Amino acid sequence: MPDVCTWTQDDDSHLWMTACQGDFSLEEGTPSENQMRFCCYCGKPLEEHPYEDELDDEEARDGTT
Secondary structure (H helix, E strand, C coil): CCCCEEEEECCCCCEEEECCCCEEECCCCCCHHHCCCECCCCCCEEEEECCCCHHHHHHHHHCCC
8 A cells, every 4th residue: 555645637627636536626736835745535645746738748848838
C-alpha cells in the first residue's frame, strides 16, 4: 500500500481524482496552492499531478508559445 495518496487533475477542470477512490473539486489552484498537505479521505500525505495540456508540452519542446 502506498505511503502517499496521489491526486490527479481530471483534464483542465477543477476536479481532482484521488488514489483512494475519492474526488475533490477546487475552485482555484492546486491542492498545494490551497495549503492541502494530506488527503481528506484517507489521511495520507498528498502528492499532486496537475493536468498537462499536450499542446503546451509540444510548444515547450519547440520553444514556441
